[in-house]
Amino acid sequence: MTKSNAHIICGYCRRTFQRPKPTGRTPRYCSARCRSASYRDRTATPAEPRRYDDDVVRISRALLTKAQVLDHIARNRVQALPLEAVEQCVALQRDLGDVTAVIIRQALSYGAPWPQIANAMNSSASTLKGSYSAEKVDKILARRADRGPARLRRPAGLQNGKPASTVSRASCWLPGQPGYALSRALSHLGRAGGQPTVRDLAASTGVSTSYIYRIMSGERTPTWEVAAGFARACEADPDDLSFLWNTAHELPSDPPPGQTYPEAVHALQAALRGLRLAAACPEIPTLLRQAPAPLTAGAATALLSSQTPAAGFLRWPVVGALATALQGDPDAIRPLWERVDALAPTADDADRGRSWPAEAFG
Structure with a gap:
């Protein structure tokens, strides 16, 4: 019986070939060489273990x-x-x-x-x-x-209550990771209009220009001394970076012994201002569009200022709404607010209610 002269794919080299004869069985291989090689591959013991x-x-x-x-x-x-x-x-x-x-x-x-x-x-x-x-x-x-694999090195020791070593990374922080907010805040400070050059920042902090680049990209998380010097060189308050720095090193923001109510309020406001730096300092109207109720323009302005706000602005719904609008984690901010609430001056509800401004209620 004569069969068609269609192209056939070799079972070993995968090349196409034509039937050498119009009759007989359909060949599986294009040549005796491929047939022999296929047999050797099927019967040979693997030369190396599967170790890859x-x-x-x-x-x-x-x-x-x-x-x-x-x-x-x-x-x-x-x-x-x-x-x-x-x-x-x-x-x-x-x-x-x-x-x-x-x-x-x-x-x-x-x-x-x-x-x-x-x-x-x-x-x-x-x-x-x-x-x-x-x-x-x-x-x-x-x-x-x-x-070797790139690993996150934990701080080796403490110096003045702050770890003195540097966290090294093979890549920049990504959203949701501990050091992301700090890297964004430093990046915003370093590239904001009118700020010092990279060389000026390096001279002010005592590190190299390449290290400044890595700080701004998130490849390095600086020591507290470098972070504070970076902020001062950019004419910013180093306290605004303290909460972000502690978060980057996964350290608790424990209050110092004997902390007073104004100091607790300042720490809370500094943390909120740090989140604002990480968000590239959005304007108040932008925050109001992103925030849930009951945040108002007056409350946002008071909480982000350096002056102690009225007690009505320090309610948790207001503080939590501002933290959310700043793309921060309200659960991370809440311990600072709880410290403020615990140290708040005692007063009866009526007197405290009369001291609240109208903006606190929207």
């Missing part, structure tokens, strides 16, 4: 993290860091090359032949064998092991 699975997972996670950081950089550009996205792309390309090499060795360990891998890579088997040999891939993994 963990490496693929680890490098893939690093690649995903860098992609998330690049997405964050693209949506939150810092003009003072023009090469930030370029550097992140270089790191992405390096990890992509590493994971490609390891995945090729993983495919080999699972039985995929070089010709099929070459077809998937749009390359030749001989080129891939030279570029992704076991020795070269092992060197790639060894280099990554020497670099």
Whole structure:
């Protein structure tokens, strides 16, 4: 019986070929060489154990993290860091090359032949064998092991009640992470109009210009001394950064012994002003559009000022609404408010009610 002369795909090299004869069984391989190679692959014992699975997972996670950081950089550009996205792309390309090499060795360990891998890579088997040999891939993994994973180093010790070391990171803080608000506040201070240059900030804080860049991008969380010097150089109150700095280091904002009511109110207001810096200092009308009731313009202005506000403005619904409008975490602010509430002067409800301004009630 004569069969059609249609194209057939080789079961080994995946190339198309035509039937050599119009009769007989349909051949599975294009040549005796492919048939022999397929037999050797099916019967041979794997030359190396399947030891690349963990490496693929680890490098893939690093690649995903860098992609998330690049997405964050693209949506939150810092003009003072023009090469930030370029550097992140270089790191992405390096990890992509590493994971490609390891995945090729993983495919080999699972039985995929070089010709099929070459077809998937749009390359030749001989080129891939030279570029992704076991020795070269092992060197790639060894280099990554020497670099080590990027870890968040905890502060080593305390100095004047503040950790004296620096938190180092391989990438910038992302929204929702502890140091994000501090990095945004420092970035806003550093690039606000009329503020000192990066060199001036470096000279004022005693660190290098590259370190200032890393502080503003969130790659480094500075010591309290550097953060306070940064604020003073930008003509800002260092106390406004204290709450954000403690949050970045995951430290509780414990009140000092013997704290008075005015001091507690000042700490609460400073924390709210810090959140406003992290939000790039939005105007009061903008806050009112973002805030739930019962926040009013008078309440927002009083709480963000340096003067002690009236007691009516210090009710938790008002403070919590302002924290929400500033894109902060009300639960993190509440302990400061509870301290204010605990130290509030005692007075009967009637007298306290008569002292509240009308704006406190909307």
